[in-house]
Amino acid sequence: MQTIMIIEDEPDIREELAALLTGEGYRAVAVTDFSDILGQAEAERPDLILLDILLPGINGLTLCTQLRKTVQTPIIFVTSRDSAMDELRGLSLGGDDYITKPYDMLVLLARIRAVLRRSDGGEPADAIEACGLKLSLTKGVVSSQGKTVELSRNELQILAYLMRHAGEIVSRTDLIDVLWDHQIYIDDNTLSVNVTRLRSKLAELGLPDCIKTRRGLGYQL
Amino acid sequence: MRPEEFIADRLGKYMIYILLEITLGALLLATGTQPGVLLLVLSATVLAAALMQTAEYLRIRARLKELSAVFDGLDQKVLFAEVAPPGGDLYERYLSDFLCRSGKAMIGKVSDAQAANREYREYIESWVHEIKAPITAARLISRQLDGEVRRKLAAELSQIEAHVERALYYARTENPERDFVIRRTDLSRLAAQALQAHRSLLIQCGVRVETDLAECEVRTDEKWTVFILGQLLQNAARYRSETPVVTISARPVGDRVQLTVSDNGIGIPAHELPRVCDRGFTGSNGRLRGGSTGMGLYLSKKISDFLELELAVSSKEGEGTSVALTFPACASVPAGNLTES
Numbered sequence: 103m104q105t106i107m108i109i110e111d112e113p114d115i116r117e118e119l120a121a122l123l124t125g126e127g128y129r130a131v132a133v134t135d136f137s138d139i140l141g142q143a144e145a146e147r148p149d150l151i152l153l154d155i156l157l158p159g160i161n162g163l164t165l166c167t168q169l170r171k172t173v174q175t176p177i178i179f180v181t182s183r184d185s186a187m188d189e190l191r192g193l194s195l196g197g198d199d200y201i202t203k204p205y206d207m208l209v210l211l212a213r214i215r216a217v218l219r220r221s222d223g224g225e226p227a228d229a230i231e232a233c234g235l236k237l238s239l240t241k242g243v244v245s246s247q248g249k250t251v252e253l254s255r256n257e258l259q260i261l262a263y264l265m266r267h268a269g270e271i272v273s274r275t276d277l278i279d280v281l282w283d284h285q286i287y288i289d290d291n292t293l294s295v296n297v298t299r300l301r302s303k304l305a306e307l308g309l310p311d312c313i314k315t316r317r318g319l320g321y322q323l
Numbered sequence: 324m325r326p327e328e329f330i331a332d333r334l335g336k337y338m339i340y341i342l343l344e345i346t347l348g349a350l351l352l353a354t355g356t357q358p359g360v361l362l363l364v365l366s367a368t369v370l371a372a373a374l375m376q377t378a379e380y381l382r383i384r385a386r387l388k389e390l391s392a393v394f395d396g397l398d399q400k401v402l403f404a405e406v407a408p409p410g411g412d413l414y415e416r417y418l419s420d421f422l423c424r425s426g427k428a429m430i431g432k433v434s435d436a437q438a439a440n441r442e443y444r445e446y447i448e449s450w451v452h453e454i455k456a457p458i459t460a461a462r463l464i465s466r467q468l469d470g471e472v473r474r475k476l477a478a479e480l481s482q483i484e485a486h487v488e489r490a491l492y493y494a495r496t497e498n499p500e501r502d503f504v505i506r507r508t509d510l511s512r513l514a515a516q517a518l519q520a521h522r523s524l525l526i527q528c529g530v531r532v533e534t535d536l537a538e539c540e541v542r543t544d545e546k547w548t549v550f551i552l553g554q555l556l557q558n559a560a561r562y563r564s565e566t567p568v569v570t571i572s573a574r575p576v577g578d579r580v581q582l583t584v585s586d587n588g589i590g591i592p593a594h595e596l597p598r599v600c601d602r603g604f605t606g607s608n609g610r611l612r613g614g615s616t617g618m619g620l621y622l623s624k625k626i627s628d629f630l631e632l633e634l635a636v637s638s639k640e641g642e643g644t645s646v647a648l649t650f651p652a653c654a655s656v657p658a659g660n661l662t663e664s
Contacts, residue, residue, distance in 0.1 A: 112459075112460065115463060118460060118464055186502060186503075186504040203455045203459040204455050204458040204459040204480070206462075206519065207462065207463065209519055275526070282519075282526065285515055285518075287532030287534070289529045290529055
């Protein structure tokens with residue numbers, strides 16, 4: 103389990119952020135004592151640090167410089183200071199990313215994943231398997247029982263999300279959210295069209311009723 | 324100062340002088356002065372007076388020229404009385420003393436007002452940073468709610484954010500050069516940032532967005548440009564039609580790049596089009612829908628001017644609106660903080 107250290111002085115944000123990260127399967131360590139952050143960072147050896155800039159008694163930018171001397175942990179600045187100068191300074195002092203408050207939670211999580219992936223050097227899993235389907239994300243194809251069909255970019259992301267949440271009901275709005283994360287800016291109608299096309303492609307594989315429509319709720323694989 | 328102005332100014336004095344000369348002539352004639360001598364006396368006094376007036380004219384003209392050169396060369400016109408070269412006659416010295424005192428009072432007031440304005444702007448900026456913390460907390464807390472309520476709340480929070488952001492940028496446009504970083508940047512990156520920032524509004528409104536921004540590089544300030552794009556996207560969502568589609572596309576125009584954000588919304592009446600970038604102008608659409616501030620396009624236009632972008636709005640009522648942003652050629656960059664990174 104990867105450990106994320108939260109250095110944030112606003113208690114509400116700190117606690118909610120910790121809960122959010124715990125819910126996403128990370129181990130969240132929230133710093134509440136700002137006197138010896140360096141020592142805590144060395145003791146915890148986190149995989150990632152979320153760092154606010156305006157902290158009681160210390161500036162996050164200074165802290166980043168100090169942290170950089172001892173630990174190689176990736177650092178994401180999370181701050182309400184949004185001037186371009188601040189951002190440039192944050193990144194030049196060794197920050198790995200710079201996110202301004204108020205952030206979208208999905209965006210925050212996506213960028214945490216991106217930074218962790220970079221520091222791991224590992225690529226995300228290429229293949230997903232569920233319900234007798236095998237999806238290759240890099241090739242953009244789905245196969246079942248020896249047969250293979252090609253998917254469009256939109257269909258690929260829809261199917262990937264459904265397969266990652268196999269068995270669960272996925273609401274249409276969640277699907278739209280996920281697609282927007284991948285720079286596919288579609289509306290509700292286009293989603294229906296894409297799901298219909300995806301169904302007919304799955305039918306070619308001999309699985310016509312693979313994606314079920316749950317009226318008023320969403321889709322389910 | 325032209326000679327005729329000078330004469331016209333003193334016409335009354337000259338009349339009295341001529342009257343005086345006539346009276347003098349009559350008096351001398353009556354007391355038995357010879358006409359030849361009389362003529363001599365009269366022409367001598369008139370000549371002397373004319374010479375004095377010419378000298379006076381030349382002196383005043385030279386002095387005015389000197390003052391006007393100082394005035395024209397002055398960056399801060401309010402400081403004129405302070406820097407005007409001393410001299411002139413007694414009357415002018417008194418006058419300039421008054422001017423100096425009034426100037427001092429005015430400079431005091433101006434700098435007080437500037438300080439108050441700066442403090443106010445700084446307060447707005449810090450207030451905006453502070454309000455972001457509770458908005459972030461509210462966002463995180465709303466995560467625990469179930470789907471529909473959460474989404475509605477997220478949309479409202481985004482609205483609050485959009486208003487807060489406009490306030491911040493309004494305060495910043497007073498001194499844009501303080502936070503101005505021109506960098507080489509990719510248009511698709513800018514568009515993606517703007518779309519992410521306003522995604523909950525766009526998704527809530529059921530907007531489909533099509534982008535056509537293959538490999539288009541411009542030199543501009545990212546934040547300010549993303550802010551402008553955000554305003555355009557918000558307008559597109561606000562004044563949408565039944566099946567809203569927004570297209571963001573870019574094409575080269577000569578050595579410049581033009582980015583167009585067009586929608587298929589309700590459009591703007593032709594007679595309102597020239598005024599859409601005016602401060603506080605909401606138009607009939609804005610009044611009909613409510614919640615319009617008349618600040619989005621005003622700020623966008625103002626920022627475009629700083630960034631030397633050309634902002635052009637075209638629209639057809641009932642068919643849609645299209646806003647074109649033309650970026651300066653990569654070679655010519657607006658003066659400001661040039662940062663290569």
